Amino acid sequence: xxxxVVIGASIAGLLSAAALHRRFAQVTVLDRDTxxxxxxxxxxxxxxxxxxxxxxxxxxxxxxxxxxxxxxLVAQGAIRGDMQDRARHVHAGRRLARxxxxxxxxxxxxxxxxxxxxxxxxxxxxxRVLAERTVTGLLARQGRVTGVRLAEGELIPADLxxxxxxxxxxxxxxxxDLGFRPPRExxxxxxxxxxxxxxxxxxxxxxxxxIAVVGPTPGTPRAGVALALEDxxxxxxxxxxxxxxxxxxxxxxxxxxxxxxxDLHHLVTxxxxxxxxxxxxxxxxxxxxxxxxxxxxxxxxxxxxxxxxFNPLYGQGMTVAALEAKxxxxxxxxxxxxxxxxxxxxxxxxxxxxGADLRIATTDGRPTPKMRLxxxxxxxxxxxxxxxxxxxxxxxxxxxxxxxxxxxxxxPALLRVLRSGAQRAVPVPA
Numbered sequence: 039x040x041x042x043v044v045i046g047a048s049i050a051g052l053l054s055a056a057a058l059h060r061r062f063a064q065v066t067v068l069d070r071d072t073x074x075x076x077x078x079x080x081x082x083x084x085x086x087x088x089x090x091x092x093x094x095x096x097x098x099x100x101x102x103x104x105x106x107x108x109x110x111l112v113a114q115g116a117i118r119g120d121m122q123d124r125a126r127h128v129h130a131g132r133r134l135a136r137x138x139x140x141x142x143x144x145x146x147x148x149x150x151x152x153x154x155x156x157x158x159x160x161x162x163x164x165x166r167v168l169a170e171r172t173v174t175g176l177l178a179r180q181g182r183v184t185g186v187r188l189a190e191g192e193l194i195p196a197d198l199x200x201x202x203x204x205x206x207x208x209x210x211x212x213x214x215d216l217g218f219r220p221p222r223e224x225x226x227x228x229x230x231x232x233x234x235x236x237x238x239x240x241x242x243x244x245x246x247x248x249i250a251v252v253g254p255t256p257g258t259p260r261a262g263v264a265l266a267l268e269d270x271x272x273x274x275x276x277x278x279x280x281x282x283x284x285x286x287x288x289x290x291x292x293x294x295x296x297x298x299x300x301d302l303h304h305l306v307t308x309x310x311x312x313x314x315x316x317x318x319x320x321x322x323x324x325x326x327x328x329x330x331x332x333x334x335x336x337x338x339x340x341x342x343x344x345x346x347x348f349n350p351l352y353g354q355g356m357t358v359a360a361l362e363a364k365x366x367x368x369x370x371x372x373x374x375x376x377x378x379x380x381x382x383x384x385x386x387x388x389x390x391x392x393g394a395d396l397r398i399a400t401t402d403g404r405p406t407p408k409m410r411l412x413x414x415x416x417x418x419x420x421x422x423x424x425x426x427x428x429x430x431x432x433x434x435x436x437x438x439x440x441x442x443x444x445x446x447x448x449x450p451a452l453l454r455v456l457r458s459g460a461q462r463a464v465p466v467p468a
Contacts, residue, residue, distance in 0.1 A: 040064060043186055043196040045173050047073060049152060049356050050342025051202030052159045052167075053363035056103040058200070060367065065165045066194065068186070070172040077153035087316045088234040089263045089275040090148045091353025093438040094121055094141035099360040104158045108144055111154055115268025116146035117248055121434050122427070125249035128299040129433075130420035131258070137427025139434045145248060147267045151356075173203075176212050176338065183216075183337035198371065200339045207344035210326065216335055221326040227402030228349050228395050230320045231282025234275040235290060237309035239266055244305060252297045254279065254351075259398045261351055262294060262302040274306055277351055280400040282317065290315050323349045323395070325388055329377035339366075339376055346384045349395055354387040357439055386442055393443075412443075415455075419446055422458030429454055 042062040044051045047069035055065045071080055079087055092100075097118075101108050112118050122139035160167045177185035177193060185195040201209045210220035244250055248266035259279040264272050276283045276293050283293035294303035325346040328334065342359045365379045396405040397413050405413065423429035432451055435441040445451065 041066070041196045042198040042200065043068065043194055044200045044202055045186065046202040046204060046342075046344075047071070047156065047167055047169070048202055048204055048342060048359075049155060050204070050344075050359035050363065051200075052152070052155045053100065053103055053360055054200050054202055054341055054366060055159050055165055055167075056155075056162065057363045057366040058198070059159075059162045059165050062197070063164055065162075066196075067159070067165070067167040068171040068173055068188075068194075069167070069169055071169060073156065073167070073169040074149075074153070077147075077149040079149055085148075085318055085350060087148075087273075088232065088318060088350070089265050089273045089353075090146075090151070090356065091263070091265070092144045092146060092151065093353065093357040094143045095439045096357030096360045097142065097144040099357070099364050100155070103360065103363060104155065107154065107158060110158075111144060111146050111150065114150060114154070116144055116150065117266050117268070118142060118144050119248060121249070121438065122430055124247045125251070126244065126247055126299075126301055127249075127251050127430065127434075128301070129251075129253040129423075130417050131255050131298045132420040132424040133299065134420065134423045134430040134433065135425055135427040137431060139431045141434055141438050141440075143249075143438075145265050145267060147271075147273065150268060173208075176216065178216050178335060178337075181216075181335055183335050196337070198337055198339065200341055200366075201344050202340075202342045204343040205324070205347045207340065209338070209340050209344060213335075218333060218335060219331060221328045221331055224325040224327065226323045226349075226392055226395055227321065228323055228398075229280050229400060230277055230349060230351060231280070231317070232275055232277035232320075232351075233283040233290060233293075233315045233317045234273055235306070235315040236267075236312040237272040237274060237306065238312055239270045239272045239309070243272070243309060244301065250301045250305070252299045252302060254394075254398060255298055256397050256399065258296070258298050259400060260293070260297055262297050263353075264302055264305055271312065272305065272309060274302060276302070279398045282319075283315070320350055323347060323391065325384065327381075328373075329381040331377075334373040334377070336373065339371065339373060341366075341380070345380055346388060348387060349391045352387070352391050352394070352437070354391070354439065358383060358387055361439070386439060390436070390443055415447065419451075419455050422455045426454055426458060 121141040127134040172189040175187040250264040254261040
C-alpha cells in the first residue's frame with residue numbers, strides 16, 4: 039500500500055501516523071490549525087492548558103510506537119515515577135495507602151508532549167505533517183473511500199483515510215453523503231465545568247509529592263488534581279459537575295477548599311500563581327458505536343475522540359488514543375475487524391467513567407441496580423485501601439487500564455476488603 043491520510047494532528051492523529059508509517063510508503067497528516075514551531079498551546083487543542091494525565095499504560099504504548107519518546111521527554115524536564123509512591127490519591131473521601139505500584143507514569147505538559155510527538159512523527163520516513171489544511175469531504179468510488187477533498191478544492195488520493203479529528207468529526211455526516219448509515223451515539227450528560235491554573239513549584243510543596251488527586255463523591259461532586267510539570271511548575275485543575283470554579287484567584291482557592299481533602303487548597307494558597315485561571319466546559323461524554331454498523335466503506339477508519347470522547351476528569355483519553363493507534367498495526371485493516379478491536383479497547387474506560395459519573399446526582403441518567411451494588415462495594419474497597427497498599431495498587435492497575443474493574447472483586451481482593459472491617463479499616467498483611 040502506498041499512501042495513508044490522517045485527518046487531524048492531535049495526539050490520536052500523530053500516533054496513528056506513527057503506526058501507519060510502518061505499513062504505508064507515504065503518510066500525510068492534515069490539520070486545519072496553525073501548528074506552532076515551538077512547544078506552545080494551540081487553538082485546536084482547547085484543553086491543552088488543563089492537567090493531562092498520561093497513564094502508565096499510555097506512556098508504555100507511546101514508547102512502543104515511538105521508541106525512546108519517554109526518555110526524550112524526561113531529558114526536557116518531564117517527570118517519571120511510580121504512580122503510587124510520590125502520589126496522593128483520595129477516592130470516595132478516603133486517602134489511599136502509599137506503596138510501590140510498579141506502574142511508571144509520566145508527568146508532562148500537553149504542549150511539550152504534543153510538540154515532541156509531532157517532531158518525532160514528522161521526522162519519520164515518508165511522513166508529512168501539513169498545517170492549515172481543512173478537510174471538507176471524502177472522495178469515493180464504488181463504495182470505497184479513495185481520498186479527501188480540502189477546502190481549497192485540492193483533492194488528495196489515498197489508499198486509507200483515518201479520521202482523528204476529535205469530537206468535531208464529520209465522518210457521521212460524510213457517511214450519509216456516501217449512502218451509509220451513521221453510527222448510533224451513546225451520550226452521558228455530565229455538565230463538567232473546570233478551571234486550571236499554573237503555579238511555581240517548590241520542593242517543599244506537598245511534602246515532595248508530585249501528584250495529588252482528589253476524586254468526586256456523590257455527596258461532594260467536585261474534584262481536583264495537581265500535577266508537577268517541567269520548568270518547576272504545577273498545573274492544578276479543579277472541576278465540578280454542574281458548577282465549576284469561577285475565574286478569580288480567590289474563587290479558585292475557595293472552590294479548592296470545598297473538595298473532599300485539603301491538599302489542593304493548601305497548595306494553591308501557598309504557591310505563587312503563574313497567569314490566570316483558564317476555564318473549560320465538557321457537556322457530554324459521547325461514544326459512537328461504529329462496531330455495530332452493518333456496513334461501512336472500505337478505505338476509511340476512525341480513531342480517538344472521534345470514536346469516543348470520555349469525561350476528561352479521569353485522564354484516559356491519550357492512553358486510549360495510543361492503544362487505538364497500536365491497533366492499526368494488527369493484521370488486516372478491514373473496518374469490521376478494526377472497529378471490533380477498538381470496541382474492546384474502549385469498553386474498559388467507558389465502563390469505569392460512566393459507572394462513576396452515574397453516581398453523581400446531576401448526571402443525566404440513572405444507575406442500574408448492578409451499578410449501585412458495584413458503587414457500594416467500591417466505597418468499601420476504598421475504605422480498605424486506605425490501610426492496604428496492595429488494594430491501592432490493584433485500584434491503580436484498573437485506572438491505568440491494565441486490569442478490568444472486575445479484578446477489584448476477585449477472590450483475593452474481596453478477601454482483603456472483607457478482612458479490613460470496611461469503615462473501621464485496619465492494616466492487613468501485604
